[in-house]
Amino acid sequence: MNARERSKIETRRRLMEAGIALFASRGISDTRSTALAEAAGVAVGTLYLHFKDKEGLARAILMEGLEALLAELGTVACDAALDVGEAVRRQTDIMIRFAQERPGLCRTLFDPEAVRWQISTEIMDRVVAIQERRFFDQAAAGLLDAAVSPRVAARAVVGMLLFSLNWWIIHPDEADAETLAATLNRLRLSGVYAR
Amino acid sequence: MNARERSKIETRRRLMEAGIALFASRGISDTRSTALAEAAGVAVGTLYLHFKDKEGLARAILMEGLEALLAELGTVACDAALDVGEAVRRQTDIMIRFAQERPGLCRTLFDPEAVRWQISTEIMDRVVAIQERRFFDQAAAGLLDAAVSPRVAARAVVGMLLFSLNWWIIHPDEADAETLAATLNRLRLSGVYAR
Amino acid sequence: MNARERSKIETRRRLMEAGIALFASRGISDTRSTALAEAAGVAVGTLYLHFKDKEGLARAILMEGLEALLAELGTVACDAALDVGEAVRRQTDIMIRFAQERPGLCRTLFDPEAVRWQISTEIMDRVVAIQERRFFDQAAAGLLDAAVSPRVAARAVVGMLLFSLNWWIIHPDEADAETLAATLNRLRLSGVYAR
Amino acid sequence: MNARERSKIETRRRLMEAGIALFASRGISDTRSTALAEAAGVAVGTLYLHFKDKEGLARAILMEGLEALLAELGTVACDAALDVGEAVRRQTDIMIRFAQERPGLCRTLFDPEAVRWQISTEIMDRVVAIQERRFFDQAAAGLLDAAVSPRVAARAVVGMLLFSLNWWIIHPDEADAETLAATLNRLRLSGVYAR
DNA sequence: GATGAATGAGGATTCATTCAT
DNA sequence: GATGAATGAATCCTCATTCAT
Structure with missing residues (x-):
């Protein structure tokens, strides 16, 4: 049939x-x-x-969303020619565009409530793991500051991104996409303070 | 009586x-x-x-915890003699010590689940508002990078701190307090990358 | 299906x-x-x-019972050929028969407890309103005594009927149906006293 | 002390x-x-x-109120010189005055809710018993219509009075005291219809 | 594959009453 | 006699899930 x-x-x-x-x-x-x-x-x-149950639907939605997001982010990782700054900028752009295009999905994907649903522990862990691997590679290449723990930094960066994007999806008028991107990039690349 | x-x-x-x-x-x-x-x-x-009800207890706990945390953080804000780097380092130290001393309280205080309880929207907003005000002041003093939005940066920094600390409280063995502090400070002050 | x-x-x-x-x-x-x-x-x-809830069930029962009772009573109102005495007698007969046939329903329908359930305010008001309208019509036709207020009389007659029937349903052996009818009719038509 | x-x-x-x-x-x-x-x-x-308990307070209030009411009504019963019509009129006046002077007490005393509290079964029974005794006496004296059952009539008259007064206390503007009295008296003495 | 009426364990909250002070 | 914090049995209602049709 x-x-x-x-x-x-x-x-x-x-x-x-x-x-x-x-x-x-x-x-x-x-x-x-x-x-x-x-x-x-x-x-x-x-x-x-x-x-299987309501959580199964949630899991399917979140996993599908996560795969889509990771697929897009994967294009950055593959492009070895990029320098660190460019890679960070591309990653931010991808996440912001993703949030703009699929706001409903992102609200659930980045929603901290999902923490309690065990699903998002998996999601968080995967996202963090990817960032962690990247930092480890960069550390091996001597790109990372010596005092920085790749593991901690990965958590911090993911927390920063998710928290900010979750807020921005709910309050899209509080900042335009460019400012959002510029601020997040600057913070990751050289902190927020003038030098 | x-x-x-x-x-x-x-x-x-x-x-x-x-x-x-x-x-x-x-x-x-x-x-x-x-x-x-x-x-x-x-x-x-x-x-x-x-x-009043179960949420009333949660609210009382969270509010009392928040007040305690803010009181400790307030000591930094008052000390005008500190330069930006020192202020950031102090703030991080205070939060880490708070997390070490009152891990149970912090797990609830930083727990994203609380978002759904309407209580922590208040809490988040208060914490973010404080960070925001600090950034605005620093921007006025020309300390902040021009491309950076105080509002976005405040969200990002708070997200970074809460997400990292929440993880660290649950997995205290994944990083020692010094590494945690060093990484968070470095990220905020000059990004994670070597220069 | x-x-x-x-x-x-x-x-x-x-x-x-x-x-x-x-x-x-x-x-x-x-x-x-x-x-x-x-x-x-x-x-x-x-x-x-x-x-919706327990009261919803009560409301459904009472409303359905009320409609059934009013439907039966409506047959009297329509028969314009009846003189006043005959109309009163028919009305009494209908209510007594209704009480005999559906005693359980009537215990709740006439039960003063229902007053507190907000449902029966509606019921009372509808029953009283019908009696009131009848009295107003009779007053217009010059059938009513001049000193009598249709509004008050309607309340009094309904109270008399409900109170008596509620008692009779609980204590059916205290009076037979004929005596009950005769007494209620006599009271309404010419008072209880001999003349 | x-x-x-x-x-x-x-x-x-x-x-x-x-x-x-x-x-x-x-x-x-x-x-x-x-x-x-x-x-x-x-x-x-x-x-x-x-x-003893909450019901004990209610009982005390209702009993005290009932005694006060019965005491006033007792003055009518004692006055053997009164003819039937005058006695009825006096009784109505007393009840209306009582309702005017102690509306709060009456709302509870005549409140049908109290039925469920077992207290008011006692109260109702006492009030009805008094009316019943009066009707029996009048029947013995040949004053009552032969078709009328003193027991049923007593219930009917009490129901009529309580229901009407309870309504009037809540909606005092729907009728003035004189109209209320006139209507209730007329109904008891010779029915509501013109003759 | 689709349906939707039925299920019933589970949990939050109430409030008359007690009794140590 | 007065107090009022503590009690805990009692009850309403929810809602994810099932399964006969």
């Missing part, structure tokens, strides 16, 4: 879109499974046909 | 300590009101005699 | 019957939601699937 | 006044014992020093 398969995929897609929208506006735990089904235009039972 | 009043204060204190311990280990929403009462050695009703 | 719909309606019916029986014997506030569910042979949650 | 005794009586009086006011405005079950104590300016424990 090709039509049936298409319909199944379509149903799953609608559930995920409903999840992205509702999780973004109410948070995961405050989103009722009936509300998800209603928003997706299906019966509650259908949710459990496509996902 | 003075004895009665003392006993009431003592009961409240025990409830708050039970809250600090349980909220730290299970999070606010996963801590049952009965567990709080049991841990404090009182009946459930007593919790509601001292606080 | 038609079978499913039928089952849903059947479940609702059983909840309402459980409500009629339990509310009649214990009153609304002394009837536990679990008792209602148990009596209806369903889980507690099912009660809240069909009604 | 004469001063102590006086103080005790005074405390009891304040509790009863608090009860009259709060029971009238919120009903018995919706009045918290702490609210009673607060309104009386004493501690909760004091309530239980003067009354």
